[in-house]
Amino acid sequence: MILNLILLGLLIAASIAFWRLMVGPTVPDRIVAAGTLSIILTNTLVVLSLLFRNSVFLDVALVFALLAFVDILIMAKYFEHGELHK
Amino acid sequence: MNGPVVRLISFSLMTLGVFFSLASAIGIVRFPDVYTRLHAGTKALTGGALFILFGAALQCGSWQAAAKILLIAGFFLVTNPIATHAIARACYRHGILPEPAHLDHYGKTLKRRDLK
Numbered sequence: 001m002i003l004n005l006i007l008l009g010l011l012i013a014a015s016i017a018f019w020r021l022m023v024g025p026t027v028p029d030r031i032v033a034a035g036t037l038s039i040i041l042t043n044t045l046v047v048l049s050l051l052f053r054n055s056v057f058l059d060v061a062l063v064f065a066l067l068a069f070v071d072i073l074i075m076a077k078y079f080e081h082g083e084l085h086k
Numbered sequence: 087m088n089g090p091v092v093r094l095i096s097f098s099l100m101t102l103g104v105f106f107s108l109a110s111a112i113g114i115v116r117f118p119d120v121y122t123r124l125h126a127g128t129k130a131l132t133g134g135a136l137f138i139l140f141g142a143a144l145q146c147g148s149w150q151a152a153a154k155i156l157l158i159a160g161f162f163l164v165t166n167p168i169a170t171h172a173i174a175r176a177c178y179r180h181g182i183l184p185e186p187a188h189l190d191h192y193g194k195t196l197k198r199r200d201l202k
Contacts, residue, residue, distance in 0.1 A: 002097050002100075006100050013104070013107040013108045013110070013111040014111070016108075016111035016114070016115055017111045017114055020114050020115050020123075028173060028176070028177045028182065031173055032120065032123050032127050033114060035127060035169055035170075036110065039131050039166070040107055042135070042158065043135055043138045046138065046139060046142050046155060046158065049151070050142055050146060053147075055146075055150070055151045055154070058151055058155060059154070061158055062154060062161075065158055065162065069169055072169040072172070073168075073169060073172055076169070076173045076176040077176070080175065080176035080180060
């Protein structure tokens with residue numbers, strides 16, 4: 001019961017961050033919102049592993065956190081040196 | 087480790103983490119600038135993620151799962167400041183300045199390095 005409420009709160013936070021990801025006026029706003037969304041969804045995966053009593057979700061959360069970190073770094077590097085400002 | 091006291095502490099930590107995550111999401115929507123949004127999205131969210139992950143590590147059954155959750159927590163603690171620093175550096179070098187800034191030491195340093 002309490003786990004369901006915690007999951008609901010995390011999903012509300014994720015949807016608020018997703019609004020900034022869709023609306024965000026500039027590119028770095030969208031990058032910040034994407035990083036926030038990735039961390040909130042990793043927390044959601046950990047809570048889901050508690051809810052379903054299944055530890056496969058933890059491996060998925062670990063790989064998802066690693067891939068999200070590499071994604072954010074690559075997006076920031078491309079935004080710094082790339083052709084996005086033209 | 088499934089006594090009622092442990093469960094109470096775990097659920098309290100996870101509720102606190104959900105509060106921090108919601109505050110971080112609202113801050114990302116409400117703040118006016120890229121740098122203030124970075125501030126909200128990093129500090130509050132790292133705190134919230136660590137609270138949620140510690141609560142989950144207290145509550146899960148086996149020590150293998152707890153080790154995995156603590157590994158994720160340590161990974162967040164290391165990588166989230168690195169990613170935020172990369173985003174802020176990219177924003178500054180792209181030309182976005184913080185609006186009410188009076189001092190710009192980083193810009194002076196960059197100019198001096200370009201002159202040499």
